[in-house]
Amino acid sequence: MATPRVRFAPAPTGYLHVGSARSALFNWLFARRYGGQFILRIEDTDESKKSQEFVDAIVEPLRWLGLDWDEGPFFQSERRVAHDLAIQQLVDSGQAYFCDLSAADSQRLSTEAGLRAGYHGWSRDRGVADAAGVVVRFRVPDEGSTVVDDLIRGRVKIAHDTLDDFVIRRGDGSPTFFLANAVDDHDMEITHVIRGEDLLNTTPKVKLLWEALGYGRLPQYAHLPLLVNEQRKKLAKRRDSVALSDFVSQGFLPEAMLNYLALLGWGAPDEVEIRPLGEIVELFSLEAVNKSSAFFDLVKLAHVNQVYIKALSAAEFAQTVASWLPAHYDLAVVEALAPELQQRISTLSEAASWLDWIFVDEIDDYDSKAWQRAMVKGRAAPTVLVELGEVLSGVPFDDPEHLRSAVLGVGDRLSEQIGARVMSQAPLRVALTGSGAGIPLWEAMTHLGKEKTLLRIAAAHKRLSG
RNA sequence: GCCCCGUUCGUCUAGCGGCCUAGGACGCCACCCUCUCAAGGUGGUAGCACGGGUUCAAAUCCCGUACGGGGUACCA
Numbered sequence: 001m002a003t004p005r006v007r008f009a010p011a012p013t014g015y016l017h018v019g020s021a022r023s024a025l026f027n028w029l030f031a032r033r034y035g036g037q038f039i040l041r042i043e044d045t046d047e048s049k050k051s052q053e054f055v056d057a058i059v060e061p062l063r064w065l066g067l068d069w070d071e072g073p074f075f076q077s078e079r080r081v082a083h084d085l086a087i088q089q090l091v092d093s094g095q096a097y098f099c100d101l102s103a104a105d106s107q108r109l110s111t112e113a114g115l116r117a118g119y120h121g122w123s124r125d126r127g128v129a130d131a132a133g134v135v136v137r138f139r140v141p142d143e144g145s146t147v148v149d150d151l152i153r154g155r156v157k158i159a160h161d162t163l164d165d166f167v168i169r170r171g172d173g174s175p176t177f178f179l180a181n182a183v184d185d186h187d188m189e190i191t192h193v194i195r196g197e198d199l200l201n202t203t204p205k206v207k208l209l210w211e212a213l214g215y216g217r218l219p220q221y222a223h224l225p226l227l228v229n230e231q232r233k234k235l236a237k238r239r240d241s242v243a244l245s246d247f248v249s250q251g252f253l254p255e256a257m258l259n260y261l262a263l264l265g266w267g268a269p270d271e272v273e274i275r276p277l278g279e280i281v282e283l284f285s286l287e288a289v290n291k292s293s294a295f296f297d298l299v300k301l302a303h304v305n306q307v308y309i310k311a312l313s314a315a316e317f318a319q320t321v322a323s324w325l326p327a328h329y330d331l332a333v334v335e336a337l338a339p340e341l342q343q344r345i346s347t348l349s350e351a352a353s354w355l356d357w358i359f360v361d362e363i364d365d366y367d368s369k370a371w372q373r374a375m376v377k378g379r380a381a382p383t384v385l386v387e388l389g390e391v392l393s394g395v396p397f398d399d400p401e402h403l404r405s406a407v408l409g410v411g412d413r414l415s416e417q418i419g420a421r422v423m424s425q426a427p428l429r430v431a432l433t434g435s436g437a438g439i440p441l442w443e444a445m446t447h448l449g450k451e452k453t454l455l456r457i458a459a460a461h462k463r464l465s466g
Numbered sequence: 467g468c469c470c471c472g473u474u475c476g477u478c479u480a481g482c483g484g485c486c487u488a489g490g491a492c493g494c495c496a497c498c499c500u501c502u503c504a505a506g507g508u509g510g511u512a513g514c515a516c517g518g519g520u521u522c523a524a525a526u527c528c529c530g531u532a533c534g535g536g537g538u539a540c541c542a
Binding site: 009010011013043045102103116118133135153156157158159162163164166167169170171172174176177178181196197198199200201202204223225226228230232233234260263264265266267269271272273274290291292293294295297299300302303304306310339340342343344345354370374407408411423424425426427428429430435436437438439440441 | 467468469470471472473477478479480489490491492493501502503504505506534535536537538539540541542
């Protein structure tokens, strides 16, 4: 195919959410797949929406994801002259006309005439003159229908009598979405429009304008299935927590986010789900995109993220996780323990809780269940702690293997003495970490150090007997 | 209401008329491994919305119904 030109055209409404990110990704994939251009256009026809803050809210997440654009960002608000010209052209050719009715008035007229809600062309032949507050409406043909061949959905046909004479210029003179969309896509020579299904119904209107303006060949349209919440409603900023920035701060990796997003509505022919972006680019095609909406599943996202976290080298992991850790954490220790952490977390923000015990001065809070199980139910615990204190004070702390055999040795000896299985590791874990669950002890103990280890064993013993 | 789109395990999907007693992934359950929690391994659970056609043959094609969603703004 001729090199495609696609665009991601979000409205600057606060922040970028995962649904928009998915649209951006599919556009980007398509452009990269066929060696075309990916264009960023900020859809700020409503002047109030233009501010640096809002622009950053779009640009920063795209950068984080690594979805680089070849042209732009362009601003719709800066293309006002072209829009005005197009509106003038439509008015001059009689395909659009002025209307001084308010929305409320046209609603009332419809009701009085016993027609369905909406606008019925009341001002078509009233000869209204342009003035402040007057809108321009497009004259939709009475007869016939408009057909759009969607790359994903197939042929979509809308009868003209279900369309009203929609507004293309507001009372304040600004162009509406339909008009700006047609003009900008034409001027930017967009070949493929890839966006959410919620925009499918607007396509015939844009096509009508396109033809009325004599623009020639229409871009190819591809409407992606919507991303939905657990109620199967389209992801919305107001009710769903879907800001991309939130996922960034929770510790999702951009590669994982992209990979997961690519899986919603699309799948590789070989069914391999988790794979490098480069491979996804190679395999991507719009024809393989399916039609039904997809639930944005945090559980699966977490799984994908964990796979990516596990794939990091220890050094990469330590470097990446650093900003989620308190400043007093020793990164060299984090790197040494990286593999154990990587298989236990699915987001980077979870890392600290697995490591905390190594970097605090003392354990002041023991998990009560773990204490009960290891210290109270394990009747030998007091003896184990005493023995552990004695044995470990004579062992060098530089070799995990020495620590292991010393600790397990205590358990074996006591087992023989008592004639029942004695676990030495469980009480040790609770004494050192305050918790019943955690990473393997031996390597971690070399970083905790002998002094803290012995103090914590003593503290636990004191608490047990006191 | 009207218009448009959709419907395969709980979820994401494979399937584009016979290879399907429907495959994979996530989740869940069990077992193995194991001080713990994980990770890993093995096995299991669960689905073609319904009704008519077409055809020798339908998850796959057609029609209808039901259900879900989207749109219906001087938002985009």
